[in-house]
Amino acid sequence: MDLSRLGTPVGPMTRIHGGYANRLYRLDTDQGSFAVKEMNGLDRRWPYRAGDVFRFERAAFAAGIPMPEPIAADRHTLVHRWAEGDRIPESPVSPGYAFEVGEILARLHAIDVTWDDAATEGPAARDWPDLAERAAATGQPWADELASHAGTLLTIARFVDECERPGPVVLTHRDIQPWNLLARDGRPVVLDWELSGMLDLSGELGSTALGLAKGPGFDDIDPGIFGTVLDGYVAGGGVLPPPGPSWFVFMISGWLGHTRWNVLRCLAGVETGTGPDLALSHEAVRNGLRGLPDLFSRLPDLETLPG
Template identity: 75%
Template sequence: MTDLSHLGVPTGPLVRVHGGFANRMYRLDTDQGSFAVKELNLADRRSPYHVQDVFRFERAAFAAGVPMPEPISAGPRALVHRWVEGEKLPEAPVPVAYAFELGGILARLHALDVEWTHEPAEEPTPRDWPELARRALATGQPWAGELAANVDRFLAIAHFVDACERPGPVVLTHRDVQPWNLLARDGRPVLLDWELSGPLDLSGELGSTALSIAKGPGFDDVRPAIFRAVLDGYVAGGAALPPPGPSWFVFMIGGWLGFTRWNILRCLAGTEAGTGPDLALSHESARNGVRGLPDMFGRLPQLEALLG
């Protein structure tokens, strides 16, 4: 762990906070307050992490009044924010007022003028699903049969991700506004976990955000009013919506595809990695992707109807 002496004199031990999907989180209480210390997973990151660009963006967002933990420091191995108390979001549609305010937060975020020194670099769309299914079956993974049965669907998803046109504009944004990165404080949003921030096609950010908070587990109960509330809040915040189309959902599908493959590889290794999520959490994420991605892909026409 990196040197944390700048945070003050500890009043208790560094305490692990379980549940992170990519890195590892700890809480540290000192004579200067409480801090969230995130130990970065440097062993098998899916994409480069631009520490100083993200920290600059976070500080600008915090100064602009975006509800978020105060960024304290950022180094090559750890990120530090002031600890924020709030309620975790359940896996269920959020209230309409919460969704509307979240849309306004995105509008404020996209209006910031912040330098970003790196060109966007998306990871290649994975196409090795037949080989992954073979390895999963050979090693007796609990979700191997479902993966093998859906290999053709996963290859079709990869083709969709590569072929789908993104209309723009590209905005500098959070890129991961999901329920697990949100808190509710007095019923209002607090946005956490900014390390995936960077440039992104606007439709992908809005579609991913609106869909993720408008549904419960799976896609059987998507609430159109909550989805639309995010967009209404965005427009009320002075921003304009991009044209409708499948591009609204391609970022979510593509990101989930890469995340599923990453967790599958962790499961195939069969050992607990020294950084990143627990092996049990990787199994849960792999199983959710193997089941959920084909379902989401099959429902694209219904999802696009939310934009009408």
């Protein structure tokens, strides 16, 4: 992408480290500051729909959703106006913040944008025992953990494929989590829209509400904050689906796929030119191997939260 349209640089473009999927840079010019995201084009888990996502982002921005202004997009690069704000810590958010995120979801789901949903995700991968053998053979530092959890990961994959989604299906962000949010004057700003697409409503609400209601693990979930996200959704005009395991299957499915993707990057053993650094991939694998079995074991208790 030709970045000269953004103005004359007033300093070098700087890398912002920490991304678990793509690579982000900040560019300051005489026309302002911009977030320039280099999309991982080597081993994405699914094709990136740059044009569709950009059109959805523009519609959301025009509708007043608090987010960075989308400037330009192609298959390789995304550009947004740089958004200032405070990062969200790994702890339950304030009631006011939670309520406003719920309202944002309701407003987002009401946006009328045509979206071709012909593409569907395939079944969850079942090769965890094979990956465990490869991890042991290549001396991965988490090989023993993967071997001990391979059976549980297979059970989780079956759950992902067999869990009934009650609908409705909505066009949405799909990843409103603390790592994709800022707080500006105490109010939410929604970042990182590239996973946007169609999603079962219960999966969207459960993933978002749980992400905002807990700390780093699952021992300090605040049911009040979970409910406040849903209160905001209803206040914004949304209708809640019935409670059940479908509220959490999208979070579990996404984490399972993300863990496997990073396992494969670690098994390759090379630092690729796009996507997360190899050290971050190892961290993501460890987090998944420890967190996924814990999350899955707590599913019966989590199912009571939407009620």
